[in-house]
Amino acid sequence: MTESHASGAFGVYLHWPFCLSKCPYCDFNSHVRRAPIDEARFLRALTAEIATPAELVPGRTVSTVFFGGGTPSLMQPATVGAVLDALAKHWSVAPDVEVTLEANPTSVEATRFRGYRSAGVNRVSLGVQALDDRVLGELGRLHSADEALAAVAIARSVFERFSFDLIYARPRQTPQEWASELKRAIAEGGEHLSLYQLTIEPETPFFALHAAGKLAVPDEDNARALYDTTQEICAAHGLPAYEISNHARPGSECRHNLVYWRTHEYAGIGPGAHGRLNIAGERHATATEKRPEAWLTRVEADGHGLVTDDILTREEMADEFLLMGLRLAEGIDPQRFTALSGRSLDPDRSAVLREHGLIETTADGHLRVSLPGFPVLDAVVADLAA
């Protein structure tokens, strides 16, 4: 008997796949179109597609919604409102539902933000990326640091909850420079910050530049020093990491992202959206067509853009549980791992990782990756999952 996932939070992810320009480091499903986007047509498709997971998992109460991208702040507030109305027609919505929208500083105006708030959004996540104009230029961003901070000020004035993203471990960045940038960010920020180490993703312009020796990223020691600086400064300012790249004042964590990391249930709507649905005691991994226009025509023809609907094996569920849960500072409940996989974590492997100070057990019996273990998280997970 596999463990039931029926309890816990239920989230809905909606993907808006368009951006004003493509940043050279980004491999998200985001596209630039010369012609204007037919937003009404996309809205019809998004609302139509909601019916499919709603039929597969009826009776859920939506606890979180996340408009991600791409750049969802290019959507009209009325479009966002219509999508939220459509969700409420199919499922109940929790009175304290968290509704987050990702916003790019280039598309932020106070009126627009107030429109999102009236539509039901109650949290925004802004892509600030850096507080230095030269670096923003290198990252291919269309906004200056002042424009990003102006967007943060608008977010603060309109929403009770907001977060922003910064990318660190950038070319030539020293821990001293990063420390002062991060302190400025914390002073400007709210209760939540996402701090991502720059990743050189295949098939991006940064990948080609890096391969050609024209873009140097910090070596392992420097990256480690930048990571340590991040942890020290954030913890000292009351924003400890609750996940490897996410920092919050306790109680202000992004509840939607916790749905993923705690391997709860979520529906994915829109091009290239992933879902995990618990149907008749089995866990389904779903994914929709990635290409926006191909997704649109599929939804118009079939009512949904699903291209993948796989039932996960116990081993796959257990691996995902480790992969997701060990990103969290709260760690995982080893008993839940046993219930999912039908086996215990290998005591010998755990003992070695523990001796090296890479994992530890919390007071409530959870197993978690220690602070020194986080920079080598992938290796720790691979070892435990083996």
Ligand SMILES: C[S@@+](CC[C@H](N)C(=O)[O-])C[C@H]1O[C@@H](n2cnc3c(N)ncnc32)[C@H](O)[C@@H]1O
């Ligand atoms: C999908 S983007 C959406 C936000 C919005 N489009 C923007 O850029 O302002 C989410 C975040 O992922 C991060 N990100 C994207 N590519 C990255 C990379 N290669 N390395 C590190 N962080 C990355 C950025 O911080 C970005 O804000």
Ligand code: SF4
């Ligand atoms: S980082 Fe954001 S704005 Fe840039 S291409 Fe990716 S999704 Fe679009």
